[in-house]
Amino acid sequence: MNIHEYQAKDILKKYGVAVQEGILAHTPEEAVAAAKKMQELTGTSWWVVKAQVHAGGRGKGGGIKLAKSLDDVARISGEILGMTLVTPQTGAEGKFVRKVMIAQDVYEPGPEEIKEFYVSILLNRQTGRNTVMYTTEGGMDIETVAHNTPEKIFNEEIDPRVGLQAFQARKIAYNLGLTGEANKGMVKFINALYKAYEGIDASMFEINPVLKTSQGKIMAVDAKVNLDENGLYRHPEIYALRDTDEEDPTEVEAGAHNLNYVKLDGNIGCMVNGAGLAMATMDIIKLAGGDPANFLDVGGTADAARVEEAFRIILRDPNVKAILVNIFGGIVRCDRVAQGIVDAYKNIGEIKVPIIVRLQGTNAKEAKQIIDDSGLLVKSAILLQEAADKVKEVLA
């Protein structure tokens, strides 16, 4: 699960991580009020208007802008609110902006040189341990840094038996070239950040940039937080931060029916039990000359009701020219799934696209009989190759 920058910063603050402060606004009027409030609280004389959407690269798409007056705040928030923000991470369709954060300007010049760093915490899958990844090259894509100057990226692995140790936080601060108060600030920052990461069952923190201000203070200017969905049951207050406006509405609905659905751009819909077989089925569709319209895992207990809901969701996509159902019945009996398909077909009414049904495993033969006898516009197959050939026929 993803959350917004303003939500992530709220969480970080609770754990003692210093952040660039800001206030959420939904309208230009709220934005101006927020700006005044920020001035009172922090003394800032300029503000940053930041679009709140679940995507990185907001600045590049024009979703983050500096405002030098309250008039600027009103005008810029007016422009950003309601815009469809296209960033390198949103795809061409972009993200609709419903809210902005009015943040303090933390780049004011002063006695010390301002510096931007990058710090993230994530799981190293190879070692099965959390690791703090950091570099002096903040404020740009970490992928670019990894590609151009991989030697500038450091990793500090955390031993799960003892957690993050003080020497590790010190090492990070020194490797970032920090001395004096800024060094102490970074040690504190890293310690608090790691506590927050473990405390909320995060799967990734990416703080880019971490700023050293002209006053030598260390703070998170942006905060990207991903949560481990398996750990959410421990954090109902964080689950409550879920913003379904940021998700594909069909995917949200599918999730409510325990269907794992991801919308894609192709022309052949598919319904499969099991994630690996679902991906393999998408690949088969491509090899047969089509393009998968979705990923859809109906799970281990594909009963009639779920099959029907899956059909409805796939059929909502106007690009779908045919549907391939691929079920390997293990514990699930194929004849029951077949009956579910026939019932769904009748309940939904007229389904105009051809359906190819491949049922293999327990009671596969009986299942094929049910499909063949139903008189529906359904082509049945038992072998995966047969199913692929039938997709080819439909596309021809």
Add this chain to the structure above:
Amino acid sequence: MSVLVNKNSKIIVQGFTGSEGTFHAGQMIEYGTQLVGGVTPGKGGSQHLGKPVFNTVAEAVQQTGADVSIIFVPPAFAADAIMEAADAGIKVIVAITEGIPVQDMIKAKEYLNGKNARLIGPNCPGVITPDEAKVGIMPGFVFKKGKIGIVSKSGTLTYEAADQVVKAGLGISTAIGIGGDPIIGTTTLEAVKLLMNDPDTEGIVMIGEIGGNLEAEAARWIKSNGTKPVVGFIAGKTAPAGRRMGHAGAIIGGADDTAVAKMKIMRECGIEVVESPAVIGTTMAEVLKGRA
């Protein structure tokens, strides 16, 4: 021989009396697996499915001599169950449970370090040695005895591969479902090593998916140490980057963990990579024929 489990394995079920545990334990007994009992805290001393129930794994091991455990306990308690099994001296721990928090698995995996226990999974279909022991949730009838070992991250795709291998006239020595989570006990490489060293296995089917580098790691080892033909497939060539495809571990994070990149590495390491998941079985048969 076969690997991990066989007819002499003494198996207990953790989460024995729950609905999942009850159903699958019943199926395992029906298959002929030597299931010697189960563990459900608070129900020790009773009988379930005609087998004794114990309060702790330690007690179950002491009373039955169990050396293999299969775990069906709910996600919130599953990491604890894994550690309890290892502490009690269980040698092979098969964790079926889906949805264990990553932070819990980090600790469990660390706990297993230095213990004489092998974890399979979690979030996996289990392990089967046909005609000897089914320690998992797979449909037993698909897996006919033979000489091909299977290593796979995915459940139903394992069944698919096994079915094809059997229909190609070959059969299965042992099939190992390693699981699709970001942290798993036994990697693709470790499972492949087991099968390479198994005298009853003549060929290996290795099935992976997008995300991570387990397949590349196994492929590089096979290149220098492989003694048996390997047929490989990676699911998710059509999956977009940055979107999670069902399994928690199935997400393309960088250029190296796409299906295309993995398939390329596997080919370079001498693995017979199939583009279509529909020809896994026939390809294995052809490769073996070419060697004969």
